[in-house]
Amino acid sequence: MAELTKKERMKIARQDMPVQEPEDRVQNFSEVALGFTMELARTEAERCLQCKEPHCMEGCPVEVTIPEFIEAVREGDMAKAVRLMKAKNNLPAICGRVCPQEVQCESRCILGKKGQAVAIGRIERFVGDFELANKTFDVSRAPSTGKKVAVVGSGPAGLTCAVDLGRMGHDVTIFESLHTPGGVLVYGIPEFRLPKSVIRAEIETAAKALGIQILSDYVIGRTLTIDELMSKFDAIFLGTGAGLPMFMNIPGINLNGVMSANEFLTRVNLMRGYQFPEFDTPVMVGKRVAVVGAGNVAMDSARCSLRLQSLRSKENGSEKGGEVHIVYRRSSEEVPARLEEVHHAKEEGVIFDFLTNPVEILGDDKGAVRGMVCIKMELGEPDQSGRRRPIPIKGSEFEMKVDQVIMALGTSPNPLVFVNADGLERSRHGTVVANNDTGRTTMKGVWAGGDVVTGAATVISAMGAGKRAAADMDKYLSGEISW
Amino acid sequence: MYKILEKQVLSDVTKLMVVEAPQIARKAQAGQFIIVLMHDNGERIPLTIADYDRDAGTLTMIFQEVGKSTMEMGTMNVGDGFKTIVGPLGHPTEIENFGSVICVGGGVGIAPVYPIARALKKAGNHVTSIIGARTKELLLWEDKMRAVSDELIVTTDDGSYGRKDLVTVPLKEILDAKPGKIAKIWAIGPAIMMKFVAATTKPYNVPTIVSLNSIMVDGTGMCGGCRVPMEGGARFVCVDGPEFDAHKVDWSGLLSRMSFYRTQEQAAIAHWREKHKCNLDRAVAEGVK
Ligand SMILES: Cc1cc2nc3c(=O)[nH]c(=O)nc-3n(C[C@H](O)[C@H](O)[C@H](O)COP(=O)(O)OP(=O)(O)OC[C@H]3O[C@@H](n4cnc5c(N)ncnc54)[C@H](O)[C@@H]3O)c2cc1C
Ligand SMILES: Cc1cc2nc3c(=O)[nH]c(=O)nc-3n(C[C@H](O)[C@H](O)[C@H](O)COP(=O)(O)OP(=O)(O)OC[C@H]3O[C@@H](n4cnc5c(N)ncnc54)[C@H](O)[C@@H]3O)c2cc1C
Ligand code: SF4
Ligand code: SF4
Ligand code: FES
Numbered sequence: 001m002a003e004l005t006k007k008e009r010m011k012i013a014r015q016d017m018p019v020q021e022p023e024d025r026v027q028n029f030s031e032v033a034l035g036f037t038m039e040l041a042r043t044e045a046e047r048c049l050q051c052k053e054p055h056c057m058e059g060c061p062v063e064v065t066i067p068e069f070i071e072a073v074r075e076g077d078m079a080k081a082v083r084l085m086k087a088k089n090n091l092p093a094i095c096g097r098v099c100p101q102e103v104q105c106e107s108r109c110i111l112g113k114k115g116q117a118v119a120i121g122r123i124e125r126f127v128g129d130f131e132l133a134n135k136t137f138d139v140s141r142a143p144s145t146g147k148k149v150a151v152v153g154s155g156p157a158g159l160t161c162a163v164d165l166g167r168m169g170h171d172v173t174i175f176e177s178l179h180t181p182g183g184v185l186v187y188g189i190p191e192f193r194l195p196k197s198v199i200r201a202e203i204e205t206a207a208k209a210l211g212i213q214i215l216s217d218y219v220i221g222r223t224l225t226i227d228e229l230m231s232k233f234d235a236i237f238l239g240t241g242a243g244l245p246m247f248m249n250i251p252g253i254n255l256n257g258v259m260s261a262n263e264f265l266t267r268v269n270l271m272r273g274y275q276f277p278e279f280d281t282p283v284m285v286g287k288r289v290a291v292v293g294a295g296n297v298a299m300d301s302a303r304c305s306l307r308l309q310s311l312r313s314k315e316n317g318s319e320k321g322g323e324v325h326i327v328y329r330r331s332s333e334e335v336p337a338r339l340e341e342v343h344h345a346k347e348e349g350v351i352f353d354f355l356t357n358p359v360e361i362l363g364d365d366k367g368a369v370r371g372m373v374c375i376k377m378e379l380g381e382p383d384q385s386g387r388r389r390p391i392p393i394k395g396s397e398f399e400m401k402v403d404q405v406i407m408a409l410g411t412s413p414n415p416l417v418f419v420n421a422d423g424l425e426r427s428r429h430g431t432v433v434a435n436n437d438t439g440r441t442t443m444k445g446v447w448a449g450g451d452v453v454t455g456a457a458t459v460i461s462a463m464g465a466g467k468r469a470a471a472d473m474d475k476y477l478s479g480e481i482s483w
Numbered sequence: 484m485y486k487i488l489e490k491q492v493l494s495d496v497t498k499l500m501v502v503e504a505p506q507i508a509r510k511a512q513a514g515q516f517i518i519v520l521m522h523d524n525g526e527r528i529p530l531t532i533a534d535y536d537r538d539a540g541t542l543t544m545i546f547q548e549v550g551k552s553t554m555e556m557g558t559m560n561v562g563d564g565f566k567t568i569v570g571p572l573g574h575p576t577e578i579e580n581f582g583s584v585i586c587v588g589g590g591v592g593i594a595p596v597y598p599i600a601r602a603l604k605k606a607g608n609h610v611t612s613i614i615g616a617r618t619k620e621l622l623l624w625e626d627k628m629r630a631v632s633d634e635l636i637v638t639t640d641d642g643s644y645g646r647k648d649l650v651t652v653p654l655k656e657i658l659d660a661k662p663g664k665i666a667k668i669w670a671i672g673p674a675i676m677m678k679f680v681a682a683t684t685k686p687y688n689v690p691t692i693v694s695l696n697s698i699m700v701d702g703t704g705m706c707g708g709c710r711v712p713m714e715g716g717a718r719f720v721c722v723d724g725p726e727f728d729a730h731k732v733d734w735s736g737l738l739s740r741m742s743f744y745r746t747q748e749q750a751a752i753a754h755w756r757e758k759h760k761c762n763l764d765r766a767v768a769e770g771v772k
Contacts, residue, residue, distance in 0.1 A: 277551075277747075414704050
């Protein structure tokens with residue numbers, strides 16, 4: 001394409017990504033958004049104005065050099081685009097898919113002021129997928145330093161930290177309690193949003209190139225403790241996430257059919273329960289499911305429920321799958337999930353009950369869920385989070401007929417890892433106290449980052465924390481700086 | 484892969500396996516459990532550590548074939564291996580010299596009670612053990628239990644061996660015969676047995692510990708699937724237990740939660756038998772050719 005003028009660039013419409021149609025995709029667990037073609041990616045790349053002061057970069061927690069990599073895509077120099085990307089972000093195929101771009105990079109894009117922002121995430125995904133298919137980038141390891149590092153947890157924080165340390169020549173061992181590495185990326189986020197093959201490929205390539213040893217089935221705090229790791233390794237990074245589910249303190253919470261989103265999603269994703277009985281782990285789905293909460297976790301639970309309902313109804317020949325509700329105490333304005341997921345959930349038929357809060361779950365004589373009493377809410381003055389506080393409307397209780405309730409109310413760090421780690425200070429909320437720039441904790445030789453420090457946040461912020469910690473750990477291990 | 488080094492068939496439906504897992508054997512203590520996963524298509528199955536050998540780096544587990552996964556495990560042999568064994572999980576039993584104690588094991592629950600009885604005996608307690616099963620076939624480790632107990636009572640429901648009684652009958656006799664003398668009781672077995680042991684000891688106010696087997700996924704506190712309603716709120720069996728004060732457990736809540744996946748469990752067995760049969764048929768057909 002010939003060089004375009006600014007005006008011409010601004011005339012190009014934001015390119016849509018091809019998707020599976022809603023009525024098809026609720027029948028399967030395959031990826032919903034199919035990704036750009038080369039042509040779509042280059043057209044979208046033409047929209048970028050190559051700003052001298054690119055505000056988009058300020059919105060990215062790891063400061064991907066956005067205009068540069070987009071320019072490389074525009075020129076069709078994919079190897080260069082990959083190189084630029086990987087300098088800041090090891091996992092573009094993943095971030096392109098799951099970053100909440102509308103509140104990060106794309107929210108700052110100058111084009112978004114009047115029209116629509118450049119689809120940075122979609123181009124980034126294209127770059128990541130290109131790399132997975134073509135392997136242009138050489139992940140190489142610096143000469144060995146002889147230093148040994150233990151990384152606890154294999155989610156985005158741990159993986160990023162391990163990869164960076166591996167590149168710097170340190171000997172890295174990852175300890176993971178589950179049988180598959182990847183953290184939330186494998187046990188939480190469903191296949192239709194982030195295919196497992198993408199994560200597996202990223203992890204295998206990096207581990208092989210960098211000699212990273214991954215020990216799954218190691219629960220730190222049980223199989224080994226932090227103090228035992230201290231005696232065998234020169235430095236430790238904790239990236240154990242925020243895996244502890246929260247339940248509401250309301251009557252009926254222990255009835256059969258009430259479960260945490262973690263349980264439901266782990267059965268579906270990690271254990272592949274949607275392929276039961278080919279896979280052994282059972283997963284139940286009701287005819288009328290209520291998911292409490294409206295974050296990404298809630299959207300994923302709701303959309304997995306819909307899919308299970310229609311797959312199962314096809315199996316037993318009944319007509320309609322069922323009904324899935326999102327029950328959220330605030331309004332549509334405050335929904336914390338990624339915009340694209342909310343949009344997809346609506347298209348697929350998820351029903352949104354805003355300003356509604358459960359007060360009791362009702363059981364039948366066998367101890368199974370038969371309904372949920374909710375109360376209507378209204379919005380009052382803004383609270384500490386700056387969002388308007390939901391207040392119950394007196395006397396507005398009503399009964400919803402449901403037979404399954406999935407709690408997606410947020411999570412906190414799992415304390416299991418902290419056995420025999422007395423010097424490690426934690427906050428009231430159970431998160432590890434760590435320096436934001438370096439990841440250093442209050443225990444000498446121990447760094448931490450990701451959800452275990454911030455509480456449930458995002459993939460890219462966890463990766464950013466892993467990266468910053470790796471840089472500081474490297475300086476410490478080389479003797480450049482002391483503790 | 485975690486290799487199977489030894490397999491014993493204790494009854495038609497009860498198997499013992501010794502597996503290689505040095506990192507777990509190093510740490511294992513009485514009362515703790517592991518989670519095993521046979522293969523990529525498998526489910527995570529919790530099993531108590533029935534014994535361990537730190538020097539050899541091995542664990543012993545005993546399981547009863549009650550569903551698809553345990554039946555398939557029963558077909559595994561020496562040389563085969565598990566994809567995953569993770570542990571030791573849960574809190575160990577609190578072992579002290581309490582004085583006189585009773586250990587009750589029912590059916591496959593005899594296996595997990597054994598290391599507890601052994602540790603209690605070693606700590607200086609006077610250990611009375613009661614082991615029971617539906618029928619003689621299903622009794623196990625009588626000799627091992629005898630070796631670590633000061634007294635051993637054996638019962639079967641059908642009278643095919645030992646006393647024809649439920650374990651709760653001799654238990655009540657001892658509590659009546661030695662009022663105020665029993666410091667603590669452990670009971671492990673089917674949930675329904677533990678429920679009746681709890682009901683038996685409650686009037687005597689003797690602290691009673693049970694090891695609960697709720698349905699689990701991760702075993703590390705991540706899913707809440709194992710939670711059991713209890714006096715004072717629900718607890719997670721995998722990280723808060725598996726041992727709890729029997730008198731605080733909401734037994735009907737536990738039993739109801741354990742039955743949640745019943746229809747799917749039955750479907751899994753049917754599916755597996757079907758597939759298994761196909762393989763058998765094919766093997767026979769090929770054999771004929
Ligand atoms: C369902 C769901 C959907 C989400 N969707 C999005 C999204 O679309 N976009 C987005 O940006 N973010 C999303 N998030 C949030 C995001 O996934 C997390 O913020 C991110 O994964 C945090 O990374 P982490 O490395 O800190 O921890 P995790 O990803 O939680 O990884 C921690 C790892 O440590 C392991 N571990 C824990 N304890 C131990 C121990 N004692 N010993 C050994 N290993 C241990 C865990 O098994 C796990 O593998 C979602 C989260 C969920 C649950
Ligand atoms: C901490 C703990 C320790 C255990 N130790 C032992 C042991 O040492 N030996 C042994 O034989 N079994 C033990 N169990 C029980 C064992 O895990 C189950 O029997 C097994 O998971 C059943 O799997 P399945 O696919 O064969 O049967 P399924 O088809 O899944 O279930 C068949 C029957 O078993 C019950 N069941 C299912 N899952 C469990 C479960 N996790 N726990 C208890 N019952 C279940 C069901 O209610 C059903 O009635 C233990 C369970 C726990 C939680
Ligand atoms: S990593 Fe995320 S926030 Fe940064 S540019 Fe890529 S999509 Fe945007
Ligand atoms: S702000 Fe938008 S237009 Fe400007 S460089 Fe970034 S992506 Fe391109
Ligand atoms: S088994 Fe998941 S929390 Fe206990």
